Amino acid sequence: MKDFLKGSKFYPLEIVIDDREPDAMLEYLLFYKNIIVRKERLLVGDFRLDSELLVERKSISDFCISLKDGRFFKQAAKLSNSNIPACIIIEGRKNVLKGIGFSKNALQAILLSVSLIFKIPVLRSKSQEETVKIMLQSFRQLTKDRLADYKFNPRWKPKFNRQKSDKFLKQKVHILEGFPGIGADKAEQLIKHFGSLQHVFNAPESELLKVVGIGKSTVEKMKMILNESS
Template identity: 50%
Template sequence: MSRILKTSLFYPLEVIIDDREPISIEKKLLEKGNLLVQRKRLEVGDYMFDNELIVERKTILDFCASIKDGRLFKQIGKLANCTIPGILILEGKQKDFKATDFSAPAINGILISISVGFKIPILRSKGIEETVSIMLQGYKQLTKESFQYYRSHPRRRKFKKKKDRHFHDKIHILEGFPGIGNERARSLLEKFQTLGRVFQSRREEFLDIKGIGPNTWSQFQEILKK
């Protein structure tokens, strides 16, 4: 463990865990030794390492649930705008996506939006033990060469001001649903503005879009509710 912590200006390594995260991960971290771990409510992410790395952790089921209820892009937006570098760890096996009824194009579109649109690295983990390893290795890599730079000059992500810099990513996500092509996806976004509002729209509002009928609405809801 000392090899992981050798570049830290704090000894032992301080880890803050959001109090909603499972205790099993805290136990795995404590098994590594030389860590100061505390639990409290975090405004951004689920884990913070020495104020140098923030980790947003999601199981595949929670990842898909957060898409439906509109949490995902709010959380990712906070992570992207934070001065501390952040990563997203997606925990679970590929087969877990099948239980969500999200199509592969929809999932790929969302992952592309996060990694390309928001500039947030996405790392895959099969389980808790691998998640802990990835977090510690991520911290090690981040502080390996330029620890002083990150501490003295926090990275700030700058974006060109646009009406909606993620518009095309959102289009790609909606295109993954049955019966919704590019034109209908654009119409939905122009009407509702955000993916969250599209997912939470009422039947009559949804059917007000030209070219969308009751069958498309039913298929859309069937995927979101499962």
């Protein structure tokens, strides 16, 4: 088993795989200690990464078949209409293109139309293992704190009496860091905005979303944990 997957604050990462995907994809993902994987029937996409990214995986042969029977553009439309960012990964080596009924130029034109019309990135992969690596890299890039957050919202430094307040600030930050998607910077922003943990926990979603770096997915997970009964 490999080391922990690194590169984002959104861990452990939960990945839902469509139950029609091959078992090998599950095995490649379970190489990492901090990934939780479960299978279920997905209505859109083949992989859902922590409700932050949808991935449609297609082997080259399946891609061509889905073009012929009309499935591909319907799937692209569903991905485009989803409120979760999405991408398509075309998997397989170029020599598979021989004898499938589509020229290289025709396929290139179709992929360009998907990128330009549906606004969905189309990525290429040579194997199932590489597909998993591309998915995880895409997730890391998507969930990485934006440079603008650091440029215009520098790390908050408390201006309270150091003898007492620093001690409690560290404790508050530590508690908030236990929620998915909340690192030290976002925890301090929440404390700065609301003043106390009680106010953070009781705040409505609309108020939480006003805090820099706090998105809808993070708020939903926080509320779910706070409202979960034992």
